Amino acid sequence: MEFPEDFFKKECRCGFEVPEMMKRAWAAQMEVLEVVGKVCEKHHLQYYADWGTLLGAIRHKGFIPWDDDIDICLRRKDYNELIRVLPKGLPHGFVVAGMYAASERLQNAAYVPQLRVIADETLWDFNSYMRRFHGFPYQRVGIDIFPMDRMPEDLETAKLQKEVIRQGIAILREWDRLQESGQLQGYLKGYGELCNVEIPQRDDLKNWMWRLIDALCSLYQDDDTEFITNWNVWMAKPRLYRVKNEWFDEMRYVPFEHVRIPVPGNYDEVLKAQFGDYMTPSQVKGGHDYPFYAEMEKELVKQIRAVGFMGSVEEFCEKVSTGELQV
Structure with missing residues (x-):
């Protein structure tokens, strides 16, 4: 260029x-x-x-x-x-x-x-x-x-989805500290229960968690909903961020x-x-x-x-x- x-x-x-x-x-x-x-x-x-x-x-x-x-x-x-x-x-x-x-x-x-x-x-x-x-x-x-x-039509459901995503990212951001303090397994168990998934024991667990969060972001991808969002933008701002797909x-x-x-x-x-x-x-x-x-x-x-x-x-x-x- x-x-x-x-x-x-x-x-x-x-x-x-x-x-x-x-x-x-x-x-x-x-x-x-x-x-x-x-x-x-x-x-x-x-x-x-x-x-x-x-x-x-x-x-x-x-x-x-x-x-x-x-x-x-x-x-x-x-x-x-x-x-x-x-x-x-x-x-x-x-x-x-x-x-x-x-x-x-x-x-x-x-x-x-x-x-x-x-x-x-x-x-x-x-x-x-x-x-x-x-x-x-x-x-x-x-x-x-x-x-x-895609976002769910119901705003309260969307806010709940956002909070679940936010909690998963927070665990990943604090991973080393939680591991050193012996709290990591407890947080992972609780997060698995929140998401209704079993958190596996694997060498690449951190990357698996990132992919889980990406899957949570795309829960409604097959639904013909009116609004879409960039979850990262919404989590970074106090105001609601949703835009029309069209x-x-x-x-x-x-x-x-x-x-x-x-x-x-x-x-x-x-x-x-x-x-x-x-x-x-x-x-x-x-x-x-x-x-x-x-x-x-x-x-x-x-x-x-x-x-x-x-x-x-x-x-x-x-x-x-x-x-x-x-x-």
Whole structure:
């Protein structure tokens, strides 16, 4: 993917300074999005910008200045098909991470209830990685892919489903602490009773639990219900998040930085359901530390000093990405 010459310069957008490294992160993720988009298009799967990426596309015609990741979504039927075709459909260097990954290493690379596609660091040498991803030096650059699931018509039933999903994720988030305190088996037994399933004893139990939660999210996928939701969005927000299934019947392409990406046909109603008055900017970061690479940057400084490079991180990334410096 080609970028305008001035794209990677530090820039002030909406009163927020976007550093050069964040521009590299944006470009790297857009590369992954392009790869995933080609797989979706080949298999006629409808995918859409979601959450902050959707908001950025409509309000900013690109990234929200203070956002640092890319989110897309598919309706459950297409999402499940994407899980099936991705392993063979992705080009060399890109892999599925999370609960549907092929190895424990990659399952643990995305300890989240959604699908991720990442650049697997074991399949790249550093110089090639830097050239492909525009001088972004941090491993496992990727995007999040969420399912949009049918909801029960009865709102109280939907809230109960949400709470069961939330409790399962909470156990997984606290797994190590519960295990160390001797409480894990009790929590798992109780959760199995809540879900009316037997929790098995198996080596990959954590991944089995993630798949159980994904199954709970899709309980109503065969029902012709009016509303769908991204359970992750609803759990992250105090307000009810449900949108009409028909709002996603059409894909519409809109400007995003220097390319175009797909959004739901009725994106206005989707964004109002997510954010309310979505055209008024509010500098609220995502549900993780910003920038996501902050801790890795400290380690990179140590590494580039160890190889004798005394310039800045930005200078190092520029020289390696252009081939001027080989490491």
